[in-house]
Amino acid sequence: MSSPIFVAIDTPDLERAKTIATRIRNHVGGIKLGLEFFCANGRQGIREMADLGLPVFLDLKLHDIPNTVGKAVQALRPLEPAILTVHAAGGRAMLEDAKAAAPLGTKVVAVTVLTSLDRSDLGAIGVEDEPHDQVARLTGLAREAGLDGVVCSGNEVAAARASWPDGFFVVPGVRPADAQAGDQKRVVTPRAALDAGASILVIGRPITQAQDPDLAARAIAATL
Numbered sequence: 001m002s003s004p005i006f007v008a009i010d011t012p013d014l015e016r017a018k019t020i021a022t023r024i025r026n027h028v029g030g031i032k033l034g035l036e037f038f039c040a041n042g043r044q045g046i047r048e049m050a051d052l053g054l055p056v057f058l059d060l061k062l063h064d065i066p067n068t069v070g071k072a073v074q075a076l077r078p079l080e081p082a083i084l085t086v087h088a089a090g091g092r093a094m095l096e097d098a099k100a101a102a103p104l105g106t107k108v109v110a111v112t113v114l115t116s117l118d119r120s121d122l123g124a125i126g127v128e129d130e131p132h133d134q135v136a137r138l139t140g141l142a143r144e145a146g147l148d149g150v151v152c153s154g155n156e157v158a159a160a161r162a163s164w165p166d167g168f169f170v171v172p173g174v175r176p177a178d179a180q181a182g183d184q185k186r187v188v189t190p191r192a193a194l195d196a197g198a199s200i201l202v203i204g205r206p207i208t209q210a211q212d213p214d215l216a217a218r219a220i221a222a223t224l
């Protein structure tokens with residue numbers, strides 16, 4: 001079985017992204033490219049990264065009116081990413097249009113509650129529920145809209161999977177026991193996230209900022 005680790009390569013520098021991906025390629029299941037990389041390098045940058053041969057998770061977290069998101073996903077179709085993200089809070093019609101516009105082989109997954117948010121952050125944007133309850137609500141919405149799965153933290157993934165056994169669960173906010181959380185607030189270890197039902201783990205800085213990213217990826221893989 002291929003590794004569940006997708007490395008978040010968050011850099012605007014195409015050559016640095018290629019160097020990291022090349023170094024870690026034998027110890028991870030794929031690479032995740034997000035807004036920072038995409039805004040700097042666009043579709044051509046994604047193509048060049050895909051040419052390295054690892055599955056590409058395109059984490060653009062699209063969130064707009066249904067027509068705009070549908071058209072954006074259409075524009076991304078030629079890239080055929082393995083995984084593509086949209087924000088669940090965009091609502092059911094937006095989720096449906098995103099899924100309808102995506103290539104058949106692309107898993108479209110909805111971001112529920114960002115792992116950088118805690119209970120008080122939710123309160124500040126008018127959501128009075130605990131993250132757990134909001135994740136449950138948005139997971140149900142994503143499932144009804146025909147998506148493939150959701151993005152949530154390792155704290156909520158067990159309940160999300162229990163409600164959607166064949167869903168695809170992406171877990172970021174993953175930190176080895178001795179790593180710094182940084183801006184992440186809902187954090188679990190790689191082993192705990194997998195045990196709780198994660199389909200894949202998104203891990204960025206603990207690998208990409210390490211002196212030896214390959215060694216860091218192997219050390220994390222050894223804990224799984």
Ligand SMILES: O=c1ccn([C@@H]2O[C@H](COP(=O)(O)O)[C@@H](O)[C@H]2O)c(=O)[nH]1
Nearest residue numbers: 008034113114115172173202203204205
């Ligand atoms: O809720 C979310 C959704 C996406 N992310 C993304 O995952 C990586 C995490 O990087 P680290 O360096 O391991 O913190 C990053 O690209 C985020 O955009 C997330 O963290 N939380």
